[in-house]
Amino acid sequence: MSSQDGRYHHGDLRAALLTEAAAMIAEGGAASLTLRGIARRLGVSRAAPYRHFPDxxxxxxxxxxxxxxxxxxxxxxxxxxxxxxxxxxxxxxxxxxxxxxxxxxxxxxxxxxxxxxxxxxxxxxxxxxxxxxxxxxxxxxxxxxxxxxxxxxxxxxxxxxxxxxxxxxxxxxxxxxxxxxxxxxxxxxxxxxxxxxxxxxxxxxx
Amino acid sequence: MSSQDGRYHHGDLRAALLTEAAAMIAEGGAASLTLRGIARRLGVSRAAPYRHFPDxxxxxxxxxxxxxxxxxxxxxxxxxxxxxxxxxxxxxxxxxxxxxxxxxxxxxxxxxxxxxxxxxxxxxxxxxxxxxxxxxxxxxxxxxxxxxxxxxxxxxxxxxxxxxxxxxxxxxxxxxxxxxxxxxxxxxxxxxxxxxxxxxxxxxxx
DNA sequence: GTTTGAGTGTTGACACTGTCAACATACACT
DNA sequence: AGTGTATGTTGACAGTGTCAACACTCAAAC
Incomplete structure (x- = not known):
């Protein structure tokens, strides 16, 4: 349990991943988007995104x-x-x-x-x-x-x-x-x- | 000395890098081009390209x-x-x-x-x-x-x-x-x- | 002809990445 | 209450770009 807000389940991680990814791309280009980075920003572990997207x-x-x-x-x-x-x-x-x-x-x-x-x-x-x-x-x-x-x-x-x-x-x-x-x-x-x-x-x- | 042909110096590595890179891109797209990969194909070490291109x-x-x-x-x-x-x-x-x-x-x-x-x-x-x-x-x-x-x-x-x-x-x-x-x-x-x-x-x- | 220095190539190492397997937790439904 | 499924976590691995330290080669200066 290392979520920033103390919740184990994020709630709607899939949607959060999409919007956060879009935000990161807007900020620093697609090259700056890293799966680990986005997970970090969402206060979630590296592998969590894999529950919602195959890769x-x-x-x-x-x-x-x-x-x-x-x-x-x-x-x-x-x-x-x-x-x-x-x-x-x-x-x-x-x-x-x-x-x-x-x-x-x-x-x-x-x-x-x-x-x-x-x-x-x-x-x-x-x-x-x-x-x-x-x-x-x-x-x-x-x-x-x-x-x-x-x-x-x-x-x-x-x-x-x-x-x-x-x-x-x-x-x-x-x-x-x-x-x-x-x-x-x-x-x-x-x-x-x-x-x-x-x-x-x-x-x-x- | 691990060059395939036994030479320590390649001769014209810079040109070889450019043409080989173009070839690899044509074959498998730019994403398939990796510095280590191209060095391998040219029979040269990973860091060799850095003598000719900053990155x-x-x-x-x-x-x-x-x-x-x-x-x-x-x-x-x-x-x-x-x-x-x-x-x-x-x-x-x-x-x-x-x-x-x-x-x-x-x-x-x-x-x-x-x-x-x-x-x-x-x-x-x-x-x-x-x-x-x-x-x-x-x-x-x-x-x-x-x-x-x-x-x-x-x-x-x-x-x-x-x-x-x-x-x-x-x-x-x-x-x-x-x-x-x-x-x-x-x-x-x-x-x-x-x-x-x-x-x-x-x-x-x- | 030897010395020397610049150019070129090599190895070891580091931080970072995507991805997977194994494990843990929370929630929904019987 | 019990149980299964969806979701999240940790550890691990191979692969990457890049740098520092070291090695070799060759041409020019002595």
């Missing part, structure tokens, strides 16, 4: 998965709010996506970098990402109906849009991009360019 | 940097070859970028994921990436002059293009994107959409 990778998958859920909710909230035109709403979602990444860089990195995850099958993580994709596909279909963007395979278009915002987010986070002016400016221009490419063309290019 | 992170930076150089050369070769129109050449560079990533997934991941790199300052790595960016800016300026794409801040446009191809490459590598048809198809469509967005618009969108 470290599984815990990380859990944290990453929660990140996808949060990101999804955030995009949903943009979709709910109603800016002017409907294409503009789509563009705003892209902006919000990048902002989320910039606000939670280490978490975002974990979500996409399987580097730290040694397990072969990460179905849970892929499911979370797929949910996000489905959300995006729905919005694109709606935009196609309203004539905002080209009528092509919406899934392909979703991949393209996702690639654009993810790429921008990723390069910004890693510090590869150091924009001359405001970051928001770059984000806006990027989403505009993307949208221009997805829009219905008046005349085919020569 | 593991420095070795990884070296490998990643070499990756940027190789990628740069590859894009250069596309620029040298002369496809039909000049905009098409630009697009082809984007395709080639993604292909490079798909052919060297683990290496590419290392180049962009600072996850594994604990050091604060990675000037060498940023310099390598900046060289790539400069290359891209040059091409964009040329395309602007020939009227292929909009006349805007070329650096910003380079960021946008880079984001698009990097995002696509990244999502493909991580398995987040599972295209319905051929991968090449998706790559082509993505670069086309990007280019459409960067092209000079005949009429402003309503």
């Amino acid at each position: 470290k990778s599984a815990l990380l998958v859990g944290v990453a998965s929660a990140g996808f859920a949060r990101l999804g909710e955030r995009l949903q909230s943009i979709e709910a709010g109603a800016p002017r035109s409907s294409v503009e709403r789509f563009r705003r979602m892209g902006e919000e996506y990048v902002r989320f990444a910039l606000e939670n860089p280490a978490h975002y990195r974990l979500m996409y970098g399987k580097e730290a995850l040694t397990r072969e099958d990460i179905p849970e993580l892929h499911a979370s990402a797929d949910a996000l994709l489905a959300q995006l596909v729905d919005v694109i279909k709606a935009q196609q109906r309203s004539g905002g963007i080209k009528r092509q395979d919406p899934r392909t278009q979703a991949y393209i849009a996702w690639s654009t915002v993810h790429g921008l987010a990723s390069l910004l986070i890693e510090g590869q991009i150091q924009p001359a002016g405001e970051v928001d400016d770059l984000i806006r221009k990027t989403t505009r360019t993307l949208l221009d490419g997805m829009r219905v063309r008046r005349r085919p290019a020569p | 593991k992170s420095a070795l990884l930076v070296g490998v990643a940097s070499a990756g940027f150089a190789r990628l740069g050369e590859r894009l250069q070769s596309i620029e040298a070859g002369a496809p039909r129109s000049s905009v098409e050449r630009f697009r082809r560079m984007g395709e080639e970028y993604v292909r490079f990533a798909l052919e060297n997934p683990a290496h590419y991941r290392l180049m962009y994921g600072k996850e594994a790199l604990t050091r604060e300052d990675i000037p060498e790595l940023h310099a390598s990436a900046d060289a790539l960016l400069a290359q891209l800016v040059d091409v964009i300026k040329a395309q602007q002059r020939s009227g292929g794409i909009k006349r805007q801040d070329p650096r910003t446009q380079a960021y946008i293009a880079w984001s698009t191809v990097h995002g696509l490459a990244s999502l493909l590598i991580e398995g987040q994107i599972q295209p319905a048809g051929e991968v090449d198809d998706l790559i082509r469509k993505t670069t086309r959409t990007l280019l459409d967005g960067m092209r000079v618009r005949r009429r402003p969108a309503p």
Whole structure:
């Protein structure tokens, strides 16, 4: 019985592990997260986490998965709010996506970098990402109906849009991009360019 | 004297470390690369690498940097070859970028994921990436002059293009994107959409 | 041609990590 | 009250990055 608060059972260690892990990642990056360290911070023994996650990778998958859920909710909230035109709403979602990444860089990195995850099958993580994709596909279909963007395979278009915002987010986070002016400016221009490419063309290019 | 070949001095251990590290990363991912492991494979003692790199992170930076150089050369070769129109050449560079990533997934991941790199300052790595960016800016300026794409801040446009191809490459590598048809198809469509967005618009969108 | 010093490679050691087996405790249900 | 299951603990092991102390090699200075 070495728990800080004198209890033998923690109460809800599983949830505590997830939130504490997320906190540690936010503080010092995923590399700073160690199973023993998190156990120490929670006043619990080294092996306790193993009662809730088969290994470290599984815990990380859990944290990453929660990140996808949060990101999804955030995009949903943009979709709910109603800016002017409907294409503009789509563009705003892209902006919000990048902002989320910039606000939670280490978490975002974990979500996409399987580097730290040694397990072969990460179905849970892929499911979370797929949910996000489905959300995006729905919005694109709606935009196609309203004539905002080209009528092509919406899934392909979703991949393209996702690639654009993810790429921008990723390069910004890693510090590869150091924009001359405001970051928001770059984000806006990027989403505009993307949208221009997805829009219905008046005349085919020569 | 425990060297496999009986020599006390290796000859060019620094270069051997870099190439062997790249090979190990290609085989089993960056996570599988361990300083002791690479030393073992080179028939050298654990501490030998420390005579050439201050720590593991420095070795990884070296490998990643070499990756940027190789990628740069590859894009250069596309620029040298002369496809039909000049905009098409630009697009082809984007395709080639993604292909490079798909052919060297683990290496590419290392180049962009600072996850594994604990050091604060990675000037060498940023310099390598900046060289790539400069290359891209040059091409964009040329395309602007020939009227292929909009006349805007070329650096910003380079960021946008880079984001698009990097995002696509990244999502493909991580398995987040599972295209319905051929991968090449998706790559082509993505670069086309990007280019459409960067092209000079005949009429402003309503 | 010997000496010497820098460059390079080796061994021993330390703290740290993820993980497992064996054991202990607390709670829920009969 | 009794018992089984979920949860938490301790001890142990192999593996890791890293450092200090030592060994070897070779080229330049005498």
